[in-house]
Amino acid sequence: MSKSLLDKLKDFMSRDYREQLEKRDKLKKMMSKMRKKQKQLEDELAKEYDPLLQDELRTKIRLLEEQRRKGLDLLKELREARNR
DSSP, X not given: OOHHHHHHHHHHHOHHHHHHHHHHHHHHHHXXXXXXXXXXXXXXXXXXXXXXXXXXXXXXXXXXXXXXXXXHHHHHHHHHHHHO
């Protein structure tokens, strides 16, 4: 076996790598749930006529947007860390 193939095998079997994959997968699932929740809130906002409830929905939507942005940043960091 070549050295690079052995290195790849070690990376695949390493605990850190597996933990990183698990973390990434959980994060992706959470991001998907947040995206669905955001779309649901946006639909509710479109149907809502009460200004107070509209403001509350907009606040929740902004919060989800910020959480999703942070999640995407974290996914990007995990991807870059793996490529180093």
